[in-house]
Amino acid sequence: MNNDVMTLMTLMTGVIDFFSQPMNWQGPGSIPDHILEHVTYVLISTLIGAAIALPIGIGLGHSGRGGLLAINISNIGRAIPAFGVIILVFLLAGYGVIPVIVALVALAIPPMVTNSFVGMREVDPAVRQAAMALGMTGWQRLWQVELPIAMPLIMAGVRTSAVQVMSTATLAAYVGLGGLGRYLIDGLAVRDLSQVLVGAILVAVLAVMTELLFAGLQKLITAKGLQ
């Protein structure tokens, strides 16, 4: 017990040291540098994922077809181990940012497909019929009626994906890339747990900030009448 407290104290002191050293804050390999790399991976993967997943989920939900498919994509997608995908694509495509992006995109797609599908399906049929009775075309109904109503759920899907990608992007460091995973992998290699803790804290803070950012964004783009 006493030993654990000691370990914890040493760990915390190490973390404070790390954060207070100016050399860790500027130049290549510094904290801002790793944060930038990390956020870039996340941004690219989430955007590519959204560009693939949202049209599929929204299209299936709008037409009301392929529900089983949309739900099962999510189940199977969850089962795919991101760690395995990164190494597999790494072996196939070689060193570079591609393995990481491929794995993160695969991770990002399922929650977005399922949530946008469910969001579109949950639009009240009476509302749909009213729009039809007003003589709206399929596109008009999609853009002006169904999408605004489904938006909170669609955004919830994007948010889930972004947060997951944010915490999984740490694995990029395993195949030699940057990002905040560097602190984890390097720290593990030299048994410097303070460094690991630095990485963990930074990623956790980024993930929580992503949550908050999306919560704000969701509020911003939800139609006034629906709030």
Added chain:
Amino acid sequence: MNWEWVASNSHQITAALLQHVQLVGLSLLFGFLIAFPLALMAVRWPRLYGPSLAVTGVMFTIPSLALFILLMPFTGLSMATSLIGLTLYTLLILFRNIVQGLRGVSPSVREAARALGYTPARRLFAVELPIALPVIVAGIRIAAVTIIGMVTVTALIGQGGLGQLFITGFTLSFATPLIIGFVLSVALAVAVDLALVGILYCLTPWQRGVR
């Protein structure tokens, strides 16, 4: 694919698979043992719900790799390190679904049970839990499949079930073990998922015939 490698290493593959199953099973069990009483309390005292969700939610955002490494000074390169990390990850999903399931029980059903003279404990086990079962099992399914993928990461601290095969593939630059580990991991997730659906079907005979 190099089938010779598979044949000569079948021992290692089986061991990795068994360890994987063991880690997933135990962490789900522990996760449920913690999430269930927590959920009961959150249903009874709604004020607890927000904070509990926030705490389990933050645990879910910590990268699995970081969590596993950070537990090492306290629990070493042991199975406990993996188990604690994985259990923490199941909590958010299990807690949320158990609460949602119990909250979905209609008040009139609750009242009827009370009117029949059911004690609170009997009401919970004979009425509320069976009705909440589909939502609870949905949570267990998500948690199980998520954890099956996540266990592979613990291979980095030497306790990773099928993830061990990923590392072997990486260090040897050799795809066969990687593909074997990958296929087994996905197959395990599908099998567990189907098994849970089957168990739910057997436990909820009253749902059959309803559409």
